[in-house]
Amino acid sequence: MNIAEAKAKLSELISAAEQGEEVVIARGGHPVARLVPIHRSTVRIGIGDGLVSRVPDFLTPMSEGELKDWE
Template sequence: MSVTNIHQAKTNLSKLIEAAERGEEVIIARNGKPVAAIVPIAPPNLDEKDTPGKRIEDIWAGKLAGSDPEW
């Protein structure tokens, strides 16, 4: 766990986020008093059906009806 002041955090935000991605916790302080934390989060646990960008076969099967048979 590291502590940094607000000015340093603004200057080095991308490095602090990289530290959080590595599992480190970063405390941000104002005038030496902790006010916020950058912490790692667990990746979302997605089911195969909920995976973004993945095509799901037959998801609309039987759910749509067309009104124009020639379309």
Template structure:
């Protein structure tokens, strides 16, 4: 279906619903089609769904032991070969 810009302004909610239901919605300036409304694919991603599945995960916001911090910053003893 094709709509003028004016019609699209007044019926935007209905046009969005039509695009979400799979209809092709085109907006035209005069007789020239210029825009197509398409739905954005929604992901099924949800935070926290694998909680506990990874085992013990370090808390990266906890303070680091001084010895570990020295190693991280290259101030510790050289690694053994």
């Protein structure tokens, strides 16, 4: 596809790329650019949000009962 045609159909080309298609754009009959989909990472940060209600403070000393539990 030449540049002028790509300008006129940019939203269509982006939709095609979202569907997994690869679009090659040419200038003067020579390929100069490639429009490809971006593969998004499936890693999600914060997946356990709300599952932990209380995080202990690890810097405070343990009570006598907690120390005995560890012995």
